[in-house]
Amino acid sequence: MVVATAPVPANHHRDPDEQEYAVPSPTQSTNRTANRVARAERILDAAGDLLVSWGYAKITVEDVARRAGVGKGTVYLHFPTKEALFLVVLLRAQTAMIERTLEVLRQGPEGIWPSTLARTTALALHESPIIATVMKGRTETLGTFARAAAEYSTELVERRRTTAQTYFDVLRDHGLIRTDRPLGDQMYAYSSILTGFLVAEPLLGEQPASTPPSVEHHADVLADTIRATLGESDADDTLHVAWPKVTALFEDLARDARAEIDRYTHATRDT
């Protein structure tokens, strides 16, 4: 028998008893749908974990099922296809990020500053390997899935763009950012800057070991850049006026994102 020379990290052996998410004993009483949801979540967690460590191509639906502690067929009771499953994994991570933004927004009106938004995004990216995977190694861990993911979620991307535009519109209307530049330019600048800080993160030759981990620090520099570029300022204390509008905007987005997830969940949908 030839030993497989797969480039799988040594610490990721495919033992059946690797199950991180063991089935929580056969509770026979509790609500049916509750169990169902919990199981779906276990499958998604398993899929997410495997995605960041193995990459889409190497993952078998059976791997996911095994790790989730369910049968292979069960996966297909929840998701119509492997693609749909991982699409939901991605959507879920994205939604989590939107909701994280919402949390910050709800904490106080300062959350609506673009600099704060960017800062939150940068920090979230360093904690959520899934999102980081999506934004960076496009063709690395996602492989053939990248195209499918891009196609399926076209409308959500467009939805995000619209939200962003309205967001900047609100900020401009309330004099919270400079209006001597076209809105399109500001959006372009914002996304470019964010992209740059996200992808350039690990680059740049090793600095002298003065700054220890500096993830937060880099996020601060990013926030500074955004602030300087957009010229954030709250002359008339309109921050409190814009606050609920922006919050509502993102709540809408979050709702739509959640709805999008449902579209690809339960395989038991008619067609």
Next chain:
Amino acid sequence: MVVATAPVPANHHRDPDEQEYAVPSPTQSTNRTANRVARAERILDAAGDLLVSWGYAKITVEDVARRAGVGKGTVYLHFPTKEALFLVVLLRAQTAMIERTLEVLRQGPEGIWPSTLARTTALALHESPIIATVMKGRTETLGTFARAAAEYSTELVERRRTTAQTYFDVLRDHGLIRTDRPLGDQMYAYSSILTGFLVAEPLLGEQPASTPPSVEHHADVLADTIRATLGESDADDTLHVAWPKVTALFEDLARDARAEIDRYTHATRDT
């Protein structure tokens, strides 16, 4: 016979008579080394053209020779190896960019503003497909060559970093940019912003067809961002003092870059 289904663009047939750079008649009188240099340049041009349209992997040394209108062995009289040849192609493009920066620098002291520098870089990138190739599709057109390129030119990269640091140091010393932020942060911000604008260029859903080609416009937005972030200002007219220093800095860099090219040229070097 099976027709090759290679993904080579249809307009790039490998006819031997495709030679764009025909040998300019057998001039037998003029200086020897002049001919030699001209030939080396033809080879480099051919290699560069092929690189951007075919990618490193698909190019044959014979392809390059054919297009340059020389024999295959001749290529090896000028460059010790295929890698060295393409390394010089890259170094040459990079040097061209440095020299383009120098041109702008020599035109007037305004050239030393980081915003101008970034603007020039962005514009140059859109005209030099080679550099654009290097900065963007790292693993696309460069393929296996990417690693080699990175390794060989480690010192030049470090050299660039040092130059950049000194550059920002000079600007700070003369009060041309804000000094209330650490130098490291400013360098980090500068490179991140630049990277972001360069890679995010083609992204962002189609805007309403208001702005026609907008390459220049995008470069302007980039310049604006840099300016706002670094807080460029010339309170004491020290711009003229810093000018020669910065120019000298980049002239040194250009000289070193040219020297680096020579290191990999003429195959007739001892070892």
Next chain:
DNA sequence: TCCGTGACCGGATTCGAAATCTGGTCACGG
């Protein structure tokens, strides 16, 4: 009755040995 399961199917992917290609050399010709 209904949910979960895993054996099973066929298309897709991988593997590997044979065939082809290509980077680099070198003897020769101009």
Next chain:
DNA sequence: CCGTGACCAGATTTCGAATCCGGTCACGGA
């Protein structure tokens, strides 16, 4: 003495065989 292209060996591609895995479905247990 410079340039050339036939030539060599190692690397890469090809292509059919073997394997794998996404998706289905008949069955068994609750």
